[in-house]
Amino acid sequence: LAADLRYAFRVLVRTPSFLIAVVAVLAIGIGANTAIFSIVNAVLLRPLPFDEPGRLVRLFHIPPQSTFPGLKRFSVSPANFYDWKRDARLFERIAIYRFRQFALTGGSNAESVVAGAVGADFFEVVRGRPELGRLFLSEEDAPGRGHVAILSDGPNAEARWRAVHDRRRHAGELFGDVVGRVGSRPVGAARVHRRGARSPREP
Structure with a gap:
């Protein structure tokens, strides 16, 4: 050899x-x-970071090809979601979500952040539990009541939120109340009052 x-x-x-x-x-x-x-x-x-990931499924709307030729699937519309939530018997619980960009303001510069707009049942579906405080309430699903954010334990999440919160508080502006924490590290969740914050029910 x-x-x-x-x-x-x-x-x-x-x-x-x-x-x-x-x-x-x-x-x-x-x-x-x-x-x-x-x-x-x-x-x-690698399994999804949720309890019993094998029981989680993602639902889509399949459009009629006669009306939408070439389109294989649509994201679920709010109307269809509420119909499915009311009528579905095969699922223990259904929640709606989508990711979008928001403008986080309150400091010297606006910052673009990616957030998930979710329904109040989302954490029940994925069986998420808050590390501190509470999760979303069912009444916060109503139009005009969904201006609530929960921070994850992502990189710099706590430092970013705290910096903006402190600047607004020192300026004498009401920025929000801490309502909960999620994740493995101590991060905040706050009620926000800013342009661009929308309810998960809004399109």
């Missing part, structure tokens, strides 16, 4: 172009396998 390895090394050294090709092929193969495994691990192997 040692003799074979020495012979292979001598052949590669004598033909550097072949050596470069071999190294490039190996690098591409290793990189591709690593990328594919990362995707498969995140999508298929």
Whole structure:
């Protein structure tokens, strides 16, 4: 085996172009396998960070092809969601959600943040429990009552919220009341009064 390895090394050294090709092929193969495994691990192997993830399903509206040719599915409209919530018997609980960008103001500069607009039942569906305080109330699903935010334990979430809250408080403005915390690290949840805050029921 040692003799074979020495012979292979001598052949590669004598033909550097072949050596470069071999190294490039190996690098591409290793990189591709690593990328594919990362995707498969995140999508298929790693469970969702919720209790009993196998019982969670995502529902879509399938439009009629005669009216919407080529469109395979729609996001669920609020009207359909409330019909499904009223009539569905196969599901223990149904909640609506979507992600969108908001403008977080109150400091010297506005900041764009990504947030999930969810119904009051969302945390019941994923069985999320607050680390401190409370989650959303059913009456906060009503139009005009959904100006409430719950912060996760994402990077810089607490520091960002606290900085804006402190600036508004020192300026004598009512910014909000802390209502709860979620996640593994201490982060706040606050009632917000700002432009762009919408109820999960609003389109």
